Amino acid sequence: xxxxxxxxxxxxxxxxxxxxxxxxxxxxxxxxxxxxxxxxxxxxxxxxxxxxxxxxxxxxxxxxxxxxxxxxxxxxxxxxxxxxxxxxxxxxxxxxxxxxxxxxxxxxxxxxxxxxxxxxxxxxxxxxxxxxxxxxxxxxxxxxxxxxxxxxxxxxxxxxxxxxxxxxxxxxxxxxxxxxxxxxxxxxxxxxxxxxxxxxxxxxxxxxxxxxxxxxxxxxxxxxxxxxxxxxxxxxxxxxxxxxxxxxxxxxxxxxxxxxxxxxxxxxxxxxxxxxxxxxxxxxxxxxxxxxxxxxxxxxxxxxxxxxxxxxxxxxxxxxxxxxxxxxxxxxxxxxxxxxxxxxxxxxxxxxxxxxxxxxxxxxxxxxxxxxxxxxxxxxxxxxxxxxxxxxxxxxxxxxxxxxxxxxxxxxxxxxxxxxxxxxxxxxxxxxxxxxxx
Ligand code: NAD
Ligand code: UGA
Numbered sequence: 331x332x333x334x335x336x337x338x339x340x341x342x343x344x345x346x347x348x349x350x351x352x353x354x355x356x357x358x359x360x361x362x363x364x365x366x367x368x369x370x371x372x373x374x375x376x377x378x379x380x381x382x383x384x385x386x387x388x389x390x391x392x393x394x395x396x397x398x399x400x401x402x403x404x405x406x407x408x409x410x411x412x413x414x415x416x417x418x419x420x421x422x423x424x425x426x427x428x429x430x431x432x433x434x435x436x437x438x439x440x441x442x443x444x445x446x447x448x449x450x451x452x453x454x455x456x457x458x459x460x461x462x463x464x465x466x467x468x469x470x471x472x473x474x475x476x477x478x479x480x481x482x483x484x485x486x487x488x489x490x491x492x493x494x495x496x497x498x499x500x501x502x503x504x505x506x507x508x509x510x511x512x513x514x515x516x517x518x519x520x521x522x523x524x525x526x527x528x529x530x531x532x533x534x535x536x537x538x539x540x541x542x543x544x545x546x547x548x549x550x551x552x553x554x555x556x557x558x559x560x561x562x563x564x565x566x567x568x569x570x571x572x573x574x575x576x577x578x579x580x581x582x583x584x585x586x587x588x589x590x591x592x593x594x595x596x597x598x599x600x601x602x603x604x605x606x607x608x609x610x611x612x613x614x615x616x617x618x619x620x621x622x623x624x625x626x627x628x629x630x631x632x633x634x635x636x637x638x639x640x641x642x643x644x645x646x647x648x649x650x651x652x653x654x655x656x657x658x659x660x661x662x663x664x665x666x667x668x669x670x671x672x673x674x675x676x677x678x679x680x681x682x683x684x685x686x687x688x689x690x691x692x693x694x695x696x697x698x699x700x701x702x703x704x705x706x707x708x709x710x711x712x713x714x715x716x717x718x719x720x721x722x723x724x725x726x727x728x729x730x731x732x733x734x735x736x737x738x739x740x741x742x743x744x745x746x747x748x749x750x751x752x753x754x755x756x757x758x759x760x761x762x763x764x765x766x767x768x
Contacts, residue, residue, distance in 0.1 A: 331356050331394075332516060335408040337433045339366055339397070341377060341591070341657075342450055342483050343414030345490045348382065351389035352495075353519055359397050360404035370397040378656035378683045381491045402440050410513065411437050413461075414450045414483075423598035424606075425454050434461045437476075438468035444475035446509045450483045452536050452596055454603050458503065458529035477509035480529050482536030487590065488654030500524045503532020537603075540596040541614060546581040547588045548620040554584035554760025555627065559767060564760025565742055584760045586662035586714060586740040587624035589651035594618075594660040624759075625662055628712065628738060629669045631757055631766060635736045636709055640674030643733065645708035647701055648715025649692075650684035658687045662740070663714035667692060680704045682717050702731060709734035716741040725752050 332355045336347040339361040347359040361367050366376045373390075375383050389395035398404050405411060415429035430451055437447055447465070449458060462478045480503040485493035500517045502524065504510040510526045517524060527535075554564040564584045572579025588594070597614055604611040629639075636642050651661035658664055661684075667677050671694060678696040681688065685697050698704045701720060705711055705728040713720060721743060729735075729752060737749060739758045746763070749756035757764050 332410065333408050334358070334410045334412060334516075335360060335401075335404040336412040336414055337361075337401070337404070337436075338414035338416070338429070338451070339363075339370065339376065340414065340416060341379065341487055341490060342485065343412070344370075344375075344377070344386070345379065345382065345485060345494055346412060346414055346450060346483065348385045348389055348395060349491065349494045350516060351392070351395035352385060353516070355394065355516065357389075357395050358404040358408065359395065360401050361397075361399060364399055367397045367399045378654075379487065379490050380654055385491060401436050405437065405440050405445075407443065408441075408445060410446050410448055410516070411441070412448045412450050412481075417451050417453055417595070417599075419595040419598055423602040425452070425595070425599040427453065427457065427460075430457065430461065431464065434464040435468060438465040438474065441474060441476070446512060447476055447478045448481045448513055449478065450481055452482060452540075452592065453480075453533060454599060455530045455533045455537070458533060477504060477506035478529065479504040479506070479509050479513050480532035481513060482532060484536075484539065487657055488652060495520065497522050501527070501532050501535050503527045503529045503535075505529055537596055537600045540593055541600050541617070543581050544588050544593045544597050544621070545613065545617045547583070547585075548617040550582045550584045551587060551624050551759070552620050555623075557760040557762075558764040561762045561765075562760075563762050565758075567760075584742065585624070586628060586666065586759070587621040589660040589662045589665070591651075591657060591659040594621075625666045625669060627766065628666055628740060629673070631738055632670070632710055632712075632736070633673070634766065635755060635757075636734070638673070639670060642675050642709045643707050644670050644675045644677050645698075645704035645706075645711045645732075646677055646679040646695075647681075647704055647711065647713045647720050648684075648717055649679055649681035649688045650715050653715055653717045654683075656683040656687050658684050658691065661688075661715075664688065664691055666712070666714060666740075667695060671695075678704050678706075678708070681715065682719060702727060705731040707731070707733045710736035710738060712738045712740055713743055714740050716743045725749070725754070729753060 334357045347357045351357040413433045417425045420426040458478045458480045502510040514524045557564040568582035601611040601614040649663045680698040735755045737754045737756045742758045
């Protein structure tokens with residue numbers, strides 16, 4: 331049985347720890363956030379992620395998963411120390427590495443037996459070398475037998491456990507191939523393709539993958555904008571494009587754009603890396619600009635239909651950055667609500683999981699208990715997050731509850747013809763009869 335310490339119990343740390351425990355390793359999860367650890371010890375998950383609570387409970391019961399704030403305890407006898415702390419955006423768009431540094435320093439200060447440091451956080455190219463340097467320098471007087479392996483994580487929130495357990499690939503990068511092979515054995519039972527490369531290449535694979543996915547979405551959103559003016563239907567365009575095996579259908583859903591804790595910060599960090607090393611990341615800049623525009627276009631659409639938004643009541647369905655998560659970091663809904671509030675609109679909203687998290691960022695909106703309460707007296711209804719429970723609403727009831735008739739379907743969830751038959755002034759993203767400019 332391998333012995334692992336995982337530093338950080340966020341989406342990545344907690345899911346990684348619980349899954350490795352489920353695959354048979356002994357996992358000690360560590361966090362500096364006392365309330366998080368206290369909660370976990372009592373079976374309370376710090377995040378909403380389908381299936382996580384049960385997986386954690388099973389593995390705690392089996393004795394393979396434990397939680398602590400004591401790093402020395404978590405590292406004691408560990409063969410692998412996974413770093414899974416946050417790498418948020420710094421002031422210039424760069425990845426802020428303060429938590430990674432802290433984790434590396436703690437490992438250097440406390441470990442006394444050979445260890446493989448595995449970096450799961452998304453970090454700029456060169457960070458693995460920097461971590462190795464930090465550890466080596468702090469242990470100059472008492473050298474430590476260690477290697478650094480980059481093992482970027484590709485899970486998505488909302489389907490994190492399944493993504494971890496059935497990955498398309500595992501990427502491992504290291505200057506020490508034996509260390510990379512040892513980490514690869516932790517994944518053996520997943521029977522997935524494993525690629526071993528050097529540290530910097532592994533780090534770049536993570537950024538390039540996220541940037542490419544964000545680019546696909548911005549690409550289809552640009553096509554959607556053109557479709558709106560030309561009367562074509564972007565949903566069918568995506569379907570038709572996706573039939574080409576070279577293109578594929580995934581990540582071609584037009585909408586209010588991408589948000590979340592990763593695409594925004596990672597595309598920014600990659601562009602920042604490029605600029606400070608003398609490149610001009612024109613495509614990445616355009617990808618970010620198109621994304622910002624998706625929210626602005628939604629605002630323009632509402633202004634066009636409702637005139638001044640001052641004192642208009644706008645109902646917003648969904649607050650999380652995507653369905654099946656309570657994460658609101660860089661959520662398109664939150665950004666759009668701020669734009670609406672700047673214009674004097676009165677916003678009311680409902681989200682199945684994210685309202686508690688959204689209270690801090692949205693002190694002035696009215697939180698509702700159901701989609702129908704959101705529709706009450708609304709001049710317009712905006713769908714921002716495509717939760718399953720919004721798919722089959724009672725639109726007759728909604729039509730009666732609303733004061734106006736405008737529906738802006740920011741995720742193309744509903745059938746335009748049906749909505750129009752029911753008397754709504756319906757707009758999707760990139761749909762026919764959607765011209766913004768006459
Ligand atoms: P998160 O913000 O949810 O959690 C980070 C955790 O690390 C927090 O609980 C924090 O208290 C803890 N932490 C910070 N410093 C610490 C320290 N010195 N010791 C112990 N704990 C410490 O972050 P996340 O969403 O899990 O992301 C972690 C990393 O993984 C980021 O680099 C992110 O880009 C990357 N990533 C995230 C996802 C995702 O879906 N969220 C997917 C792939 C990769
Ligand atoms: C994304 C990647 O998909 C993961 O592989 C990666 O590990 C993770 O970032 C990370 O590095 O943190 P995640 O942010 O959880 O995962 O969610 P996605 O499903 O990728 O969605 C991101 C955003 O893009 C959401 O706002 C979603 O609504 C939007 N999106 C997605 C679209 O607008 N259109 C699409 O076709 C797909």
